[in-house]
Amino acid sequence: MLFMVEMDVNIPLGFDADEAARLKAAEKARFQELQAAGTWRHIWRVVGRYANVSIFDVADNAALHDLLTTLPLFPFMTMRVTALCRHPSSAHDDDR
Ligand SMILES: O=C(O)CC1=CCC(=O)O1
Numbered sequence: 001m002l003f004m005v006e007m008d009v010n011i012p013l014g015f016d017a018d019e020a021a022r023l024k025a026a027e028k029a030r031f032q033e034l035q036a037a038g039t040w041r042h043i044w045r046v047v048g049r050y051a052n053v054s055i056f057d058v059a060d061n062a063a064l065h066d067l068l069t070t071l072p073l074f075p076f077m078t079m080r081v082t083a084l085c086r087h088p089s090s091a092h093d094d095d096r
Contacts, residue, residue: 001057001083002056006051006052007051023076034067041056042054042055068081
């Protein structure tokens with residue numbers, strides 16, 4: 001199942017800079033694992049914000065919930081999830 005996830009990152013002012021850097025590096029490493037696995041299909045930066053729009057391909061709602069809530073930056077992110085399905089005009093057979 002495909003989902004669009006909009007993620008806004010809000011690390012509070014004054015948060016420990018080394019810990020923030022560690023969390024960002026861990027987030028990137030987790031992203032790269034999930035991208036290589038085909039689970040985190042796409043990511044775009046939202047211009048002008050510390051935010052991204054991502055496309056996930058997971059088994060079901062529970063799998064997405066488990067994945068998102070274990071991301072290193074999860075405690076600092078606000079997420080909005082939109083379920084997607086293949087558009088009948090799409091040329092991409094793997095959009096499902
Ligand atoms: O920078 C972000 O938007 C948060 C993030 C998600 C995956 C990643 O590498 O950073």
